Amino acid sequence: MFHWLEKNPFFFAVGVFVVIAYAGIVTVVPDFMESARPLKGVKPYTTLQLAGRQIYIENDCNACHSQLIRPFKSETDRYGKYSLSGEYAYDRPFLWGSRRIGPDLHRVGNYRTTDWNENHMLDPESVVPGSIMPKYGFMFDKSMDFDTAYAEAYTVKKVFNVPYDKPGMPKLGTYEEAKKAAIKEAGAIVADMKDQAVKDAYKKGDIKEIVAIIAYLNSLK
Amino acid sequence: MQSSNAINYDYTVAKYFTVATIVLGIVGMSVGVIIAFQLAFPELNNLAGEYGNFGRLRPLHTDAVAFGFTVSGIMATWYYIGQRVLKVSMAESKFLMFIGKLQFWLYIVTVAAVVVSLIMGITTSKEYAEFEWPIDIAIVVVWVLWGISIFGLIGIRREKVLYISIWYYIATFLGIAMLYLFNNMEVPTYFVAGVGKWYHSVSMYAGSNDAMVQWWYGHNAVAFAFTVPIIAMIYYFLPKESGQPVFSYKLSLLSFWGLMFVYLWAGGHHLLYSTVPDWVQTMGSIFSVVLILPSWGSAINMLLTMKGEWGQLKENPLVKFYVLASTFYMLSTLEGPIQAIKSVNALAHFTDWIPGHVHDGTLGWVGFMIIGALFHMAPRMFKKEIFSKKLIESQFWLQTTGIVLYFSSMWIAGITQGMMWRATDQYGNLTYSFIDTVEVLHPYWTLRAVGGLFYLIGVFMWAYNMYKTATSSRAIEKEPQYASPMA
Numbered sequence: 001m002f003h004w005l006e007k008n009p010f011f012f013a014v015g016v017f018v019v020i021a022y023a024g025i026v027t028v029v030p031d032f033m034e035s036a037r038p039l040k041g042v043k044p045y046t047t048l049q050l051a052g053r054q055i056y057i058e059n060d061c062n063a064c065h066s067q068l069i070r071p072f073k074s075e076t077d078r079y080g081k082y083s084l085s086g087e088y089a090y091d092r093p094f095l096w097g098s099r100r101i102g103p104d105l106h107r108v109g110n111y112r113t114t115d116w117n118e119n120h121m122l123d124p125e126s127v128v129p130g131s132i133m134p135k136y137g138f139m140f141d142k143s144m145d146f147d148t149a150y151a152e153a154y155t156v157k158k159v160f161n162v163p164y165d166k167p168g169m170p171k172l173g174t175y176e177e178a179k180k181a182a183i184k185e186a187g188a189i190v191a192d193m194k195d196q197a198v199k200d201a202y203k204k205g206d207i208k209e210i211v212a213i214i215a216y217l218n219s220l221k
Numbered sequence: 222m223q224s225s226n227a228i229n230y231d232y233t234v235a236k237y238f239t240v241a242t243i244v245l246g247i248v249g250m251s252v253g254v255i256i257a258f259q260l261a262f263p264e265l266n267n268l269a270g271e272y273g274n275f276g277r278l279r280p281l282h283t284d285a286v287a288f289g290f291t292v293s294g295i296m297a298t299w300y301y302i303g304q305r306v307l308k309v310s311m312a313e314s315k316f317l318m319f320i321g322k323l324q325f326w327l328y329i330v331t332v333a334a335v336v337v338s339l340i341m342g343i344t345t346s347k348e349y350a351e352f353e354w355p356i357d358i359a360i361v362v363v364w365v366l367w368g369i370s371i372f373g374l375i376g377i378r379r380e381k382v383l384y385i386s387i388w389y390y391i392a393t394f395l396g397i398a399m400l401y402l403f404n405n406m407e408v409p410t411y412f413v414a415g416v417g418k419w420y421h422s423v424s425m426y427a428g429s430n431d432a433m434v435q436w437w438y439g440h441n442a443v444a445f446a447f448t449v450p451i452i453a454m455i456y457y458f459l460p461k462e463s464g465q466p467v468f469s470y471k472l473s474l475l476s477f478w479g480l481m482f483v484y485l486w487a488g489g490h491h492l493l494y495s496t497v498p499d500w501v502q503t504m505g506s507i508f509s510v511v512l513i514l515p516s517w518g519s520a521i522n523m524l525l526t527m528k529g530e531w532g533q534l535k536e537n538p539l540v541k542f543y544v545l546a547s548t549f550y551m552l553s554t555l556e557g558p559i560q561a562i563k564s565v566n567a568l569a570h571f572t573d574w575i576p577g578h579v580h581d582g583t584l585g586w587v588g589f590m591i592i593g594a595l596f597h598m599a600p601r602m603f604k605k606e607i608f609s610k611k612l613i614e615s616q617f618w619l620q621t622t623g624i625v626l627y628f629s630s631m632w633i634a635g636i637t638q639g640m641m642w643r644a645t646d647q648y649g650n651l652t653y654s655f656i657d658t659v660e661v662l663h664p665y666w667t668l669r670a671v672g673g674l675f676y677l678i679g680v681f682m683w684a685y686n687m688y689k690t691a692t693s694s695r696a697i698e699k700e701p702q703y704a705s706p707m708a
């Protein structure tokens with residue numbers, strides 16, 4: 001048979017395809033529905049958090065940080081309760097990462113505050129001597145991109161039925177409503193910050209990236 | 222049938238991709254050296270504002286070496302080997318020549334778009350699938366063009382039986398096509414919501430499912446970019462350069478179908494102790510161990526091809542590259558399965574041991590094969606002697622030293638870090654704070670960066686040697702049958 005295949009490229013290609021394709025189907029498909037089910041109490045991100053998440057991705061924080069606490073005592077002692085599948089139901093994409101050059105961040109919102117994060121993002125070494133994390137000072141100057149965050153929330157609501165605007169779930173509403181809500185949510189964070197330029201910008205309706213990323217980090221619990 | 226000497230092979234496209242391989246190799250590995258130094262000396266993160274820090278550059282490194290250096294190498298060798306083993310020249314078909322050139326230029330444009338977008342921070346975050354949808358579309362087109370080229374050339378072939386290398390190129394084409402399409406299913410948000418960045422998209426899968434699809438892809442991108450096409454190369458270049466026939470046809474058959482069958486099941490080993498279903502993890506673990514068999518099958522087949530001819534290792538530096546490449550292939554296909562054993566993975570995952578494993582494969586196996594392959598092609602494409610044998614020798618030893626420094630430092634770093642993360646004192650409290658486990662790595666990270674630098678210098682030596690070969694080396698009248706002529 002193999003000799004025959006080697007003279008018939010078409011059937012050879014079909015053979016290879018069949019052999020490599022079904023492994024994917026068998027491993028991925030059976031639990032697809034089950035794995036997509038959200039854990040009770042897990043909510044989709046607000047647009048401000050989502051904007052922060054986009055900044056996290058843009059700067060590839062996941063190159064150095066995992067968001068997956070494995071079920072070992074050494075990990076639960078360090079980072080908190082181990083991660084459950086249903087907690088990730090609204091994570092598109094997932095951000096588990098593959099390296100821990102820095103610590104896991106899946107529950108960092110439980111033990112780091114706005115104030116701590118503000119100092120740390122500006123100059124990690126000033127908070128944790130010996131840190132090798134890059135400085136993210138530019139986030140204090142760059143304005144966040146509300147529009148793309150709204151577009152993403154709107155898209156997942158429409159296309160994947162993510163339960164925005166359902167009872168007990170975050171409100172998305174229209175573009176204007178969402179923007180108002182984001183500004184309000186940002187206000188609470190800005191109040192806890194001390195950088196004067198960020199505060200001044202906020203008064204003019206300009207939310208800096210640092211505010212959004214802190215909102216996202218605070219939401220990781 | 223015509224004898225192969227009577228056919229005038231046309232290497233235009235192979236030459237284009239040869240240049241691309243060298244240039245992108247230099248780019249990708251220079252970035253690798255930079256990020257390696259950034260971990261050891263974090264001040265280096267601030268040289269170019271937001272555009273030059275580790276987070277922005279790491280995906281640039283991985284994609285430039287994988288989709289730049291490696292894929293160019295695959296294309297260069299395909300446009301060389303394809304004609305020769307099918308016994309048909311590109312010059313015989315204007316259409317295929319056009320497709321080849323179109324593929325090249327579109328590929329270059331796509332690579333440029335990738336470099337710019339990654340530095341700008343435009344990314345989906347998925348490893349080796351960072352590109353947003355407009356670039357994904359361009360990549361699919363490039364890939365389809367390659368498919369046309371493969372099957373077009375096969376369609377007009379004179380040699381009816383497909384040589385082993387062709388099997389592996391076909392598998393590369395199909396494997397990447399399938400994986401890439403499924404993993405990059407995404408919805409452009411602008412077209413749904415009408416606001417925001419036009420190129421932004423959101424993944425079709427969420428959470429654990431997204432992870433499962435991503436690592437089914439990620440693991441097999443390694444299979445179909447770093448393994449399968451490289452085997453295609455060694456099956457051609459080792460017998461050609463050494464003048465020895467492949468040791469066993471049966472073994473090549475067995476390893477090919479074995480590899481195809483087993484590889485795709487092993488992706489679960491990236492997700493051990495995660496929240497994907499247990500049976501997926503167990504299967505990933507088991508199949509990873511089984512994977513040793515077909516992997517070693519190919520490697521042993523290659524080493525035995527040199528049976529009784531080990532003297533060539535002394536005389537011919539290219540054979541040295543190929544033989545060491547097979548050896549590194551055996552090393553990393555033994556190491557990978559060990560890391561896939563659950564209890565080992567508990568320690569190794571998330572540590573430096575993983576990039577350690579990656580790089581004995583990529584530097585030793587992928588890098589050495591591509592470098593050795595293009596050296597073999599140069600005299601035949603340019604009709605010139607290789608410029609300097611001495612330079613190849615020094616390059617070989619410098620790079621081998623670099624690889625050894627790289628993986629040994631990463632092994633120590635990874636195991637040290639893994640042990641420190643889990644160490645507890647007599648009362649059961651964690652002994653070390655996280656930052657302790659970072660600071661301890663400084664010497665190993667420095668050593669790794671130096672090892673990488675050695676390897677990069679070797680790449681520059683290769684580039685220089687290739688350039689001199691093409692431009693100012695002594696011409697040869699007749700194409701050499703086996704060992705490549707070198708001055």
Ligand code: HEM
Nearest residue numbers: 099250253254256257283286575576579583587673676677
């Ligand atoms: C000049 C030599 C090179 C140096 C100094 C270098 C350095 C690095 C560094 C520092 C990382 C990040 C590791 C981490 O996150 O801890 C990395 C990752 C990676 N490199 Fe390289 N690299 C080199 C060559 C290559 C080559 C030639 C290839 C492939 C052909 C390659 C493929 C990869 C891949 C796939 C990863 C991701 C590994 C993972 O996710 O664990 N590298 N490299």
